[in-house]
Amino acid sequence: DGGITQSPKYLFRKEGQNVTLSCEQNLNHDAMYWYRQDPGQGLRLIYYSQIVNDFQKGDIAEGYSVSREKKESFPLTVTSAQKNPTAFYLCASSRDHSYNEQFFGPGTRLTVL
């Protein structure tokens, strides 16, 4: 099956801890994205990557970091600098940066205790 996966589905973190969310795709897509979704709201872009070894900040990058060492993988680290990290995190990919249909993973719900 081709698709995009995220793990874990639920994640709990204590304040002051860093945590890494996994995102993997086997669609051979060049572009990948991380979004944050708060209850009853739309998606806000955290980081995006157009190609391997390259990524750019989105609208709300503070307190987050990413890497893109492999085409298939785009992990997101939520650092202790993120003041309000409890949210639903969605990873997406698209064929390339000019082809806008995005394919989404199932999401990770992060709760800070």
Next chain:
Amino acid sequence: SQQGEEDPQALSIQEGENATMNCSYKTSINNLQWYRQNSGRGLVHLILIRSNEREKHSGRLRVTLDTSKKSSSLLITASRAADTASYFCATANTGGFKTIFGAGTRLFVKA
């Protein structure tokens, strides 16, 4: 600031009725897309309409785009209980790289 804003925020209809959702945006776009999200899940792409298109169909979905009014509508005909979900419009600016999502319309279809 968000580019797309959906209206209404929530919509409740009976099975078999049509559902219409609207989206307004502020700046020039390359294309506009509609996505669906079931509760607690990822988004699923429904349809993309380019700025030079006025109407597009896909099964029970009909999307219109009026660039002069900077608005789009999504019509779901003969709705089913399984259509219950949130629907988001998303706009891509020129160059098409950054896609901006609205806050969504929550649709509830009663059986």
